[in-house]
Amino acid sequence: MYTGKKVRLRAYNQNDLQDxxxxxxxxxSIRHSAVGLILPSTPDDQSRWIANQTSMTQGAYxxxxxxxxxxxxxxxxxxxxDWKNRSAQLGILIGDAAMRGRGFGSDAVRVMCFIGxxxxxxxxxxxxxxxxxxxxxRCYEACGFLPEGRLRSEVWRxxxxxxxxxxxxxxxEWRKDPGMYH
Numbered sequence: 001m002y003t004g005k006k007v008r009l010r011a012y013n014q015n016d017l018q019d020x021x022x023x024x025x026x027x028x029s030i031r032h033s034a035v036g037l038i039l040p041s042t043p044d045d046q047s048r049w050i051a052n053q054t055s056m057t058q059g060a061y062x063x064x065x066x067x068x069x070x071x072x073x074x075x076x077x078x079x080x081x082d083w084k085n086r087s088a089q090l091g092i093l094i095g096d097a098a099m100r101g102r103g104f105g106s107d108a109v110r111v112m113c114f115i116g117x118x119x120x121x122x123x124x125x126x127x128x129x130x131x132x133x134x135x136x137x138r139c140y141e142a143c144g145f146l147p148e149g150r151l152r153s154e155v156w157r158x159x160x161x162x163x164x165x166x167x168x169x170x171x172x173e174w175r176k177d178p179g180m181y182h
Contacts, residue, residue: 002063002115004107009063009076009115012053016064019072021046023095032133033093035155035164065094065108073099076108078116078125086123088116101135109143117174124170130155131163144177145169 002009012020023029024041031038053062062077076092090112094105116122127145129136145167153161 002111003068004111006068006102006107007065007073007104007111008068009065009108009111011055012050012062012064012075014047014050016072017043017047017050019095020050020075023074023093026095029095029097030093031157032130032136033091035128035130063108063112065092065104067099067104071099073104074108076112078112078120081120081122086121088120088122088125090116090125090127105136106139106142109139113143113169113174117171122171124168126166126168128164128166130157131165137165137167140167143169144173146173 001011021041021043024046027038055061059081060077060079061081062075064072065074065076066072073096074092074094076090078088079091081088090109092105092108092112094100094108113125116125125145126148127140128151129140131150146169148166148168150166151164154164155162
């Protein structure tokens with residue numbers, strides 16, 4: 001378990017099933033997060049997904065996000081780790097609208113930066129965000145991520161194409177103020 005100022009990142013377990021299921025099936029919560037086709041998820045789908053979240057994976061590492069009081073608020077992780085180039089792609093979802101805007105997401109991102117840079121020895125953490133998700137962009141910028149470019153008309157959502165904004169944070173940038181991140 002990794003602890004920040006507001007959240008704890010821990011392994012998923014089957015007790016998270018109903019919370020995960022509720023959040024991944026809430027279109028309003030994932031419409032700006034998921035880039036693929038959004039389809040309803042079944043309890044069996046999510047139970048298998050939780051069972052597959054293990055420290056023994058070779059390229060994706062997922063964490064449940066809970067408040068310091070133990071309330072599940074979402075998930076985050078490195079969705080693709082490239083060990084050769086020492087880089088990873090970060091993803092996060094605070095799937096409960098009542099928990100957004102309270103600093104849980106930015107604290108989780110900062111803890112993930114600590115894990116990525118101080119524990120995994122990554123050189124770069126990158127992410128993409130659907131253009132128009134200004135709240136997420138502000139969160140990432142507050143955590144030190146810089147815009148690196150955009151993939152034009154990359155995501156088809158709600159009868160229109162949307163750009164993906166690419167952002168990144170380098171180890172040397174994080175190292176200038178690691179206290180900000182943990």
